[in-house]
Amino acid sequence: MDWIKKLLGGKDQPITSDTPAAPATREPVVPIATVQIPPSEPGTLYQDQILRKAWAEDLLVQAGVPVNKHLPCIESQAEITLRPVREVADRLLALAIVAVKGEGLEHDIVIQLADDRQAWDLFTPKETAFIRDPAPSEHDRVQFVWRYEAAWVLLWALDPMSEPLSYPDAICDVPLLAQTVRDTPDLAARGMQSANNILNEADLIYRCHWAVRQASIDGTEPPAGLDPGVVMERHYALNWLIGYMDQDWDEVSTDT
Numbered sequence: 655m656d657w658i659k660k661l662l663g664g665k666d667q668p669i670t671s672d673t674p675a676a677p678a679t680r681e682p683v684v685p686i687a688t689v690q691i692p693p694s695e696p697g698t699l700y701q702d703q704i705l706r707k708a709w710a711e712d713l714l715v716q717a718g719v720p721v722n723k724h725l726p727c728i729e730s731q732a733e734i735t736l737r738p739v740r741e742v743a744d745r746l747l748a749l750a751i752v753a754v755k756g757e758g759l760e761h762d763i764v765i766q767l768a769d770d771r772q773a774w775d776l777f778t779p780k781e782t783a784f785i786r787d788p789a790p791s792e793h794d795r796v797q798f799v800w801r802y803e804a805a806w807v808l809l810w811a812l813d814p815m816s817e818p819l820s821y822p823d824a825i826c827d828v829p830l831l832a833q834t835v836r837d838t839p840d841l842a843a844r845g846m847q848s849a850n851n852i853l854n855e856a857d858l859i860y861r862c863h864w865a866v867r868q869a870s871i872d873g874t875e876p877p878a879g880l881d882p883g884v885v886m887e888r889h890y891a892l893n894w895l896i897g898y899m900d901q902d903w904d905e906v907s908t909d910t
Contacts, residue, residue, distance in 0.1 A: 699727055699730070700730035700731075700732055700733075702730050702731050702732075702850070702853075703727035703728065703729070703730045704727065706727070706728070706853060706854060706857045707725075707727045707728075707857060709854075709857075710854075710857045710858045710861050711723070711861065713858065714858070714861055714862070714865070717821065717878050718877065718878040719861075719862060719865050719877050719878045719880065720865045720868065720877055721861065721865075722861070722864050722865075722868070725860070725861060725864055725910070727857075728853065728856055728857045728860055728896075729853070729896060729898075730853075731849045731850055731853060734849060734853070734896045734897055735897055736846065736849055736852065736895060736896065736897070737894065737895055737897065739812070739842045739845060739846045740842050742808055742811055742812055742842070742846065742895065743808075743812060743840070743841035743842035744776045745776070745808055745894075745903065746805055746808040746809060746812065746835065746841055747771060747773055747776060747835060747841065748773060748776040748777050748778075748781060749801045749802075749804055749805035749808065750802075750805050750831065750832065750835040751764065751767055751768055751771070751773055751777075751785070752777070752781050752784060752785060752798045752801055753798060753799055753800075753801040753802040753805060754767075754832065755784065755785060755790075755795075755798065756784075756794075756795045756796065756797070756798030756799030756800075756801065757795075757799050757802075758795070761788045761789075764785060765785070765786075768785060778902070778903050778904045779904065780904050781798075781904075784798055800883050800886075800887055801887065802825070802826055802828050802831060802887075803825065803826055803883065803884050803886075803887030803888060803891075804887040804888070804890055804891035805831060805835075805891075806819075806826035806827075806831055806888075807819065807855075807887070807888050807891035807892060807895070808891055808895070809831055809834060809835075810847070811846055811847045811852060811895055812841055812842065812844060812845075812846060812847075813844055813847070814844060814845050814846060814847050814848070815844075816847075818851070818854070818855065819855055819888065821879075822859065822862060822880055822881055822884040822885050822888055823878075823879040823880055823881050823884070824881060824884070825881070825883075825884060826884075849896075852892065852895055852896060853896065855888075855892055856889075856892040856893065856895070856896055859885060859888045859889045859892055860889060860910065862880055862885050862889075863885050863886065863889045863908060863910050864910040865877050865878075865880065866880050866882045866885050866886075867910055870882070886908065889908040890906050890908055893906050893907065893908060894906050
């Protein structure tokens with residue numbers, strides 16, 4: 655399956671705010687978030703929520719990922735405030751540093767790196783403790799090396815011209831991530847992906863994460879090649895980007 659093509663709905667006909675939702679018999683397209691005036695009745699859904707849920711479910715069915723139709727819609731574009739671009743760039747830098755330490759970079763070099771990039775104020779309390787620990791446990795190293803996957807999401811979010819995230823069945827391109835963070839003077843310079851694009855990814859990964867967790871409960875392999883670690887970290891980063899429950903990084907929930 656050409657995951658990128660399906661996520662874009664094909665490149666021959668660019669998506670615009672006037673693009674109608676595709677009929678069920680045609681290839682799915684990225685739902686367009688047409689934000690309406692907030693309804694007066696509590697609990698009423700916005701149109702973009704309904705479109706996005708249907709689009710994500712259809713895409714996952716085609717990929718062979720089980721779908722739980724009872725999962726709710728995620729937030730509407732009208733209900734969220736994305737993290738500021740500078741905050742996202744700072745978080746990306748912090749994640750890259752903790753991940754490279756998790757991978758095994760020597761303690762003294764990591765400390766020097768944090769000094770050189772003036773990153774100490776960017777770390778969360780848990781990250782600071784890990785960075786300052788000259789001999790962290792193997793468990794902690796493994797936990798933090800997975801942050802490459804969260805950092806990959808933020809790197810994508812900081813490039814408004816990039817294509818959608820790939821199908822979450824393999825780890826990210828760590829050398830490219832590290833090189834980009836190292837060689838980019840201002841990670842915030844290019845701006846951000848749109849709220850619509852970020853919500854599309856958030857809805858999709860939310861439903862992927864349910865499928866992975868259900869497989870674990872059932873004692874079966876993750877469906878359709880999904881990588882549980884990649885799915886988890888993407889869900890974490892995307893929930894943070896959309897300000898889910900207004901939680902700080904160390905406290906982000908990945909409910910399914």
